[in-house]
Each structure stands twice: as C-alpha cells, then as structure tokens.
Amino acid sequence: MKYKDYYRILGVERSANEEVIKKAYRKLARKYHPDVSKEKDAEEKFKEVSEAYEVLKDADKRKAYDTMGFYQPGQEFRPPPDWEQQFRGGGAQDMEDLDLFELLSGLGIGRGGFRARGGGAGLRMPGQDYEVTAHLNVEDVARGTELEVPMTVSEVSGDGQLHRTTRTVKVRIPKGATQGQRLRVPGKGGAGHGGGPDGDLYVNIELKPHDLFRVTGHDLYLEVPVAPWEAALGAEVQIPTLDGRVSVKVPAASRAGQKLRVRGKGLPRPGGGEGDLYAVLQIVTPSVLSEREKELYRELQQASSFNPRGHFG
Amino acid sequence: MSTDRYEQTLLTEQLEVALEELARASGLMPQEIVELVEYGVFQPVAGSAEAASMSTWRFSARTITLGRRARRLKADFDLNLSGLALALTYLERIEELEAELERLRCQMLD
Numbered sequence: 001m002k003y004k005d006y007y008r009i010l011g012v013e014r015s016a017n018e019e020v021i022k023k024a025y026r027k028l029a030r031k032y033h034p035d036v037s038k039e040k041d042a043e044e045k046f047k048e049v050s051e052a053y054e055v056l057k058d059a060d061k062r063k064a065y066d067t068m069g070f071y072q073p074g075q076e077f078r079p080p081p082d083w084e085q086q087f088r089g090g091g092a093q094d095m096e097d098l099d100l101f102e103l104l105s106g107l108g109i110g111r112g113g114f115r116a117r118g119g120g121a122g123l124r125m126p127g128q129d130y131e132v133t134a135h136l137n138v139e140d141v142a143r144g145t146e147l148e149v150p151m152t153v154s155e156v157s158g159d160g161q162l163h164r165t166t167r168t169v170k171v172r173i174p175k176g177a178t179q180g181q182r183l184r185v186p187g188k189g190g191a192g193h194g195g196g197p198d199g200d201l202y203v204n205i206e207l208k209p210h211d212l213f214r215v216t217g218h219d220l221y222l223e224v225p226v227a228p229w230e231a232a233l234g235a236e237v238q239i240p241t242l243d244g245r246v247s248v249k250v251p252a253a254s255r256a257g258q259k260l261r262v263r264g265k266g267l268p269r270p271g272g273g274e275g276d277l278y279a280v281l282q283i284v285t286p287s288v289l290s291e292r293e294k295e296l297y298r299e300l301q302q303a304s305s306f307n308p309r310g311h312f313g
Numbered sequence: 314m315s316t317d318r319y320e321q322t323l324l325t326e327q328l329e330v331a332l333e334e335l336a337r338a339s340g341l342m343p344q345e346i347v348e349l350v351e352y353g354v355f356q357p358v359a360g361s362a363e364a365a366s367m368s369t370w371r372f373s374a375r376t377i378t379l380g381r382r383a384r385r386l387k388a389d390f391d392l393n394l395s396g397l398a399l400a401l402t403y404l405e406r407i408e409e410l411e412a413e414l415e416r417l418r419c420q421m422l423d
Contacts, residue, residue, distance in 0.1 A: 029389055035382050035404065050389060129340075129381075174323060182324045182378050184338070200338070202381070214419045216412070221419040259420065271327040280420060 001078070001098045003071035006052035014066075018057065025053040051101045061104050099164055102154050127199035128190035134203050136173065138210045138220075142242045142267050144175040149203065153190060171203055176270030178218055179207045212240060218267040218275030224260075225284045226250055239279055241265040248279055256283045328374035329358060335372050339380025341387075343367075345394060349383065352398035354405075379405075 007014050010024040032039055032046040039045065055061045064087040068079040132149050149169045169188045177183065182202055189199025213220040224239055234252035238245045241262065248260050258281045266275025286293070322328060335355075336343045347364050349355045356362065357370040379401065387397050 026390075033386070033389055035386055046389075172321060174321075176325070177323055183321065184324055184377070185321045216416045216419045219419075257421065270323055270325045278420070 001076070001100055001103070003073060003075045003077050004048075004051070004100050005070075005073045006056050006065065008073065009048050009052040010056065014070075021053065021056050025049065025057070029053075055101065055104050065104055099154065102164075123194050124196045125193040126196040127192040129199040129202060130189045131202045131204065133206055134171075134173070135206050135208050136177075137208055138213055138215060138267070139242060141173060141177045141205070141207065142175070144177075145173045147171045147173055147203075149201070151201075155191060169201060171201070173203075173205070174270075175268045177205050178267055179205065179215055181205045213242070213277075215267065218269050220266045220275065220277045222277060222279050223282055224248075224279040225282045226254070228283055228285060231255070231281065231283050241277055242267075250281065254281055254283075256281060322374065324374040324377050326373045326375055329371040330374055330377065332367055332370050332372070335376055335380055338377045340384040341380050345383075345387075346380070348394050349398060349401075352395070354383075354398045354401045355379065 007016070010016075010021060010028065012020055012024045016024075028049045029046070031037060032042045032049055034043040034046055037046070055065050064083075067083060067086065069077070071077045130151060130153070132151065134147055134149065136145065136147075147170070149171055150166060151169060152164060152166050154164050169185065171183065171185055171188075173183060182204055185201040185203065187198045188201035192198050207215055213222055215221075220242070222239060224237065226235065226237065230237070230250055231254040232252065234254070235250045236247055237250055238247055239262075242265070246262060246265065248262060250260070260279040260281070262277040262279060264274045265277035268274050289297070330338070332343055332346060335341075336346055339346075341349075346355060347367060350357065350362055350367075350370075351364065355372060355376055358373050359369070359371045361369075382404070383397060383401055386392060386400055387394075390396075390400075392400065
C-alpha cells in the first residue's frame with residue numbers, strides 16, 4: 001500500500017486540532033474545487049484534499065491513520081502487525097493492492113470492515129457513481145464513436161476482501177455530442193452492496209483542439225484566407241468541411257472578419273438536424289511581391305480614390 | 314422524449330426526467346430539489362413550478378449535471394440551500410458568459 005501524507009496535503013501540523021484542519025480544508029476547497037476552480041489539475045488536487053479531510057476530520061479514522069505510522073508520501077508500507085486487529089477486528093488480508101483511503105473509509109462501516117457491507121445486516125447501499133473525462137476528436141463526435149474507458153476500481157471479492165482492479169468499460173458516444181456535455185452510462189459505476197443498485201458512469205465530453213475548426217455548441221468556425229483581389233472582386237473558393245470540400249461564394253467587396261454561413265455543415269444535433277459551419281474571411285497579402293505585382297499595386301494606388309481612413313477627418 | 318435509467322444517454326436539453334430520477338441521479342433529497350425549484354435554480358420544463366404539482370414535474374436531463382454539481386458543492390463547502398442557490402446562479406451565469414466569450418472568440422478567430 002502506498003502512503004499518503006494527509007497532514008502535508010492540508011498543510012497542517014500533525015498536532016493540528018479539528019478547527020485548524022477544517023480551516024485548512026475550506027481554504028484549499030475554495031482554491032481547487034473542480035466546479036469552481038480554474039487551476040490546472042484542480043480535480044486531482046481536490047481529490048487529494050477531500051480525501052485528507054475525510055480522514056482527518058473523523059476522530060476514529062484519524063486515530064487509525066496515525067497508528068499506521070509515518071512514512072514518506074508514495075512510500076510502500078504495511079501498517080504495524082496489531083493494526084488490523086485493533087481497527088478492523090482481525091482478519092488480515094493482503095494489503096498490497098489496497099488504496100489507503102479506501103481502507104480507512106471502510107472503517108466507518110463497522111467492525112469487520114467491508115465484510116459488514118454485504119453481510120446479513122442487510123445494509124443496502126447503492127454503488128458509487130464514477131465520473132471520467134473523455135477527450136475526443138471533432139471528427140469522432142460528428143460520426144459518433146466507441147470509446148474504451150479504463151478505470152481503476154475497488155471491488156469486494158467473494159471472500160469479502162477488498163481489491164483494486166482495472167477494468168475497461170466500452171462506451172458509445174452517440175452522434176450529437178459536443179464540448180461540455182455529459183453522457184450517462186447506467187450501471188457501469190461501482191457495484192452496489194446488499195442488493196443495492198450499481199452506480200452509474202458519467203462521461204464528461206471534452207473536444208480536443210482541431211487544426212482547422214473551432215467548435216462552439218454545434219457550430220464550427222473556419223478561418224478562410226483570401227487574397228485582396230478575391231475579397232475585392234468576389235471569388236468562388238473551396239473550403240474543407242468535416243465531410244469533404246465544398247465551394248463557397250465570397251461576395252465582391254468582402255471585409256476581413258466577414259462570416260459566410262454554410263448551412264448544415266456543423267456537428268449533428270442530438271434532437272436531429274445539424275449546426276452550421278461559418279467561414280470567417282481573413283484578407284492576407286503576399287509577404288513577397290514580384291516586380292510586376294508591385295507595379296500593378298502602384299497602378300491601383302494611382303487609379304483608386306479609396307480612402308480607408310476618411311472617417312478620421 | 315423521455316429516458317429511463319437503463320439506456321445510455323447524453324444528458325441534453327431534449328431529454329426529460331422526473332423528480333425521483335433527478336433525485337436519485339444527483340444524490341439530492343427531493344425536498345432539496347423542491348427548494349431549489351422555489352429559488353428558481355432548477356426549472357421544470359413541463360407543468361407548473363408550484364410545489365403542489367411536483368408529481369408532474371419534468372426536468373431537462375441537463376439538470377442532472379447541475380444537480381450533481383449542486384450536491385458536490387453543498388457537501389464540500391457545507392453550504393445551506395440559500396447559499397447553494399446563490400453559488401449555482403453565479404456559476405450558471407459565468408458559464409453563459411464563457412460560452413458567449415468563446416463564441417465571440419470563434420468569430421474573431423484570435
């Protein structure tokens with residue numbers, strides 16, 4: 001089992017009282033709570049912080065934790081021989097594949113640890129819900145896709161022992177998904193106890209940045225560079241979409257930033273239909289001009305009465 | 314369109330769930346949901362928002378996501394319901410603004 005230093009995580013002394021621990025937790029929760037925080041790795045950090053608080057705020061769990069002894073964070077360790085006897089009512093089990101927090105949180109259920117959960121006491125508990133984040137390509141959500149989600153979970157085996165195992169859940173992301181949505185996969189969370197239902201798996205959908213398209217809701221935005229003469233005279237240009245190229249008409253006298261809507265070429269919507277693709281025009285000038293091009297520009301300059309800064313007065 | 318808990322579903326505006334299902338999936342008590350409806354944080358899509366007609370309430374499935382967040386915030390910050398309602402209102406507002414900002418950024422392609 002790997003050691004976690006809950007005191008260090010909360011930034012408190014080992015002798016800290018309940019009030020100090022609560023204050024430290026509140027401060028860190030405000031900083032890292034994934035529903036509020038913009039910090040990088042907020043979710044991971046908050047998980048550590050709430051685990052630490054969960055153990056240290058509870059006098060029994062804190063005592064059980066302290067009695068395990070002190071080690072370096074991440075260090076492999078075994079609690080002292082009499083620990084099992086004292087806190088779990090005996091019945092040593094192989095602790096190698098156990099998670100420290102799960103071991104400690106099991107203590108609250110009653111003497112005998114996890115065995116009590118499935119036992120004759122009839123304690124009916126629904127399984128825990130799991131939440132994972134899937135990072136998907138824009139192309140994949142447009143078509144719908146299948147995903148294998150690897151999860152490390154704790155399971156109680158037939159002999160009542162708690163084990164950590166890795167299992168893979170196959171998830172179908174249906175057409176219509178987009179950034180920030182959630183998919184619920186019923187029954188794929190933690191196992192229920194005492195006849196309680198299994199938990200659900202929630203998949204948060206995050207889109208990976210795309211080389212060409214930016215996504216907002218079910219609409220796509222695409223930057224389309226055009227030459228000054230194309231913007232001035234109008235042009236028919238080919239642009240990429242998620243399913244092949246289409247031709248769009250750049251009207252004469254187009255401005256930079258002008259949007260051309262290509263109907264139905266966005267992402268499919270869950271209720272049917274599709275979002276749109278917006279081509280946003282960028283007017284680009286060649287970085288190197290030939291003598292002939294310069295000549296033509298000079299000629300245009302002479303011939304044109306256009307004053308782009310006329311409104312300055 | 315409605316869903317039961319046995320099918321795999323995207324939690325979108327188009328799907329609807331009843332109060333019991335929202336409570337089960339979010340981990341909030343039905344009474345807490347009733348209060349959050351009274352605060353205007355959750356809105357039933359069909360039927361009246363009066364608590365007397367709660368048996369006919371339907372919520373968009375996206376409310377499950379909001380409800381799960383509400384339950385987390387309430388537990389992790391030890392919030393009472395009026396504090397929770399305020400936090401949820403602000404978070405929703407921030408999300409709307411972020412979405413609007415993202416839409417404008419897309420248009421400008423910065």
